[in-house]
Amino acid sequence: MAMTMAERHAVTRKLSERYRRARKLEKSALIDMCCEVTGYSRDHAARLLRAGPPPRRAPTRRRRVRRRTYDADVLFALRKVWATLDGACGKRVAAVMEQTVAAMERHGELMVSSEVRAKLLAVSAATIDRMLAPDRARFALKGRVGTKPGTLLKHHIPVKTFSEWDEARPGFVEIDLVGHDGGVLRGEYCQTLDVTDVATGWTETRAVRNKAQVHVFAALKEIRAALPFPLLGIDSDNGSEFINHELYRYCRDKRITFTRSRAYRKNDSCYVEQKNWSVVRRNVGYARFDTPEELEVLNDLYARLREHTDFFMPSAKLLSKTRDGAKVTKRYDTPQTPYARVLASDHVSEAVKRRLAKRYDALNPVALKREIANLQKRLYELVSLKESIRRREVQAPDLDDIYDESTNVSFDDILT
Numbered sequence: 001m002a003m004t005m006a007e008r009h010a011v012t013r014k015l016s017e018r019y020r021r022a023r024k025l026e027k028s029a030l031i032d033m034c035c036e037v038t039g040y041s042r043d044h045a046a047r048l049l050r051a052g053p054p055p056r057r058a059p060t061r062r063r064r065v066r067r068r069t070y071d072a073d074v075l076f077a078l079r080k081v082w083a084t085l086d087g088a089c090g091k092r093v094a095a096v097m098e099q100t101v102a103a104m105e106r107h108g109e110l111m112v113s114s115e116v117r118a119k120l121l122a123v124s125a126a127t128i129d130r131m132l133a134p135d136r137a138r139f140a141l142k143g144r145v146g147t148k149p150g151t152l153l154k155h156h157i158p159v160k161t162f163s164e165w166d167e168a169r170p171g172f173v174e175i176d177l178v179g180h181d182g183g184v185l186r187g188e189y190c191q192t193l194d195v196t197d198v199a200t201g202w203t204e205t206r207a208v209r210n211k212a213q214v215h216v217f218a219a220l221k222e223i224r225a226a227l228p229f230p231l232l233g234i235d236s237d238n239g240s241e242f243i244n245h246e247l248y249r250y251c252r253d254k255r256i257t258f259t260r261s262r263a264y265r266k267n268d269s270c271y272v273e274q275k276n277w278s279v280v281r282r283n284v285g286y287a288r289f290d291t292p293e294e295l296e297v298l299n300d301l302y303a304r305l306r307e308h309t310d311f312f313m314p315s316a317k318l319l320s321k322t323r324d325g326a327k328v329t330k331r332y333d334t335p336q337t338p339y340a341r342v343l344a345s346d347h348v349s350e351a352v353k354r355r356l357a358k359r360y361d362a363l364n365p366v367a368l369k370r371e372i373a374n375l376q377k378r379l380y381e382l383v384s385l386k387e388s389i390r391r392r393e394v395q396a397p398d399l400d401d402i403y404d405e406s407t408n409v410s411f412d413d414i415l416t
Helices: 005-021 024-038 042-051 072-084 090-095 097-106 114-122 125-131 133-138 213-226 245-253 266-284 292-312 338-344 350-362 365-390 399-406
Strands: 157-160 172-179 191-197 203-208 233-236 257-260 318-324 327-332
Touching: 005 024, 005 042, 024 042, 072 097, 072 114, 072 125, 072 365, 090 097, 090 125, 097 114, 097 365, 125 133, 172 266, 191 213, 191 266, 203 213, 203 266, 203 292, 213 245, 233 266, 245 257, 266 292, 266 365, 292 338, 292 350, 292 365, 338 350
Parallel strands: 172 233, 233 257
Antiparallel strands: 157 257, 172 191, 191 203, 318 327
16 A cells, blocks of 8 residues: 555654664665655655655644625615715715614615614724725716816905804805806806805705806805805805805895905815815716706706705815825814704704704605606706707717716616
8 A cells, every 4th residue: 555645754754863873784774674665766765864854844724714794785785875875985984874874774765684784883984995896996987077176275365354254163155156068158058056164064056047146146045044054154256246246235234254265276165166076066967058947957956965965975074284295194084964063063053953953854865866866867868858959860869978977876776
């Protein structure tokens, strides 16, 4: 019966100990014995006896396969929460996971076991990003151009000041217009008035026919009435739709601080510029809207988007920024929704907070996302129909070509 390699090594190891102490004739006899027992050639046996056999190898251990902590049930629920939060990053999702899961369960949009729920609340931001990496790659937007958020700088040129600008108190807002010209600046087209509160991130948007003072001023007064806190200050760019006698007199009469940014310095209005991208452009895109029907759908969309953004979408605020040579270190606070920041403010009345809390309990974030998606589809159906009429084409252009490149991605396959 043939010997195993381990048995040959054992024999060689035993004979090599005697070989090193033996005389010449004895060594020759030990080599013969090794060849007879192991079957090695004489030269190979002599070499092994002189050097000794290979050292004993430690027994190989089978690598223990870790059991997955977050299984398919957790991933399924996590994808639905992530889609409800508009595909936010892991840090923002983890920060509001408990509130979002509770809201979805309250409206019957998420039904999971207690074990899955506990795992959802325990999952870290890094693990969220790792688990959702394939989905994030699939829903990555393409062709982003136009308005982008800037770095956080703030320099004001006061027009008329009744009180100091206080960025820590709700009520001091930045305002801007987002044009929906579709790349063609001639003629009239819709504009979106974007109003963003600096302290809380609360964002209100209204679509107007054009940038005429009368329409912009009317939308601004409507937004002022809808804010959950008093309007204390306005910071605008230098456009004539804002820098005019009508708005100036209004701010003077209502004792609202009115400031303007430096010309051609978009970073002076960094908060609203950021929302121009994350709220307006990501949801309505870059197509041209210039009909009454499109204006109506835009405002219906903004009514749902306001509640989804302000009550459910968390954001982080920059706390400090330090530079050490080429290295820049930024520190942010824990991501919070504008609604949570309003509730935490001492400058908002308890009656307003109770009213907001009641509204929050009644809102279904998943239903809001569905309504937003339906209105986005309706908006681009109008664009498609309009373009087919203008070009006198029998077949309208492919709606997907417009929607996918210009608007936020659709999470319908996850939310349904």
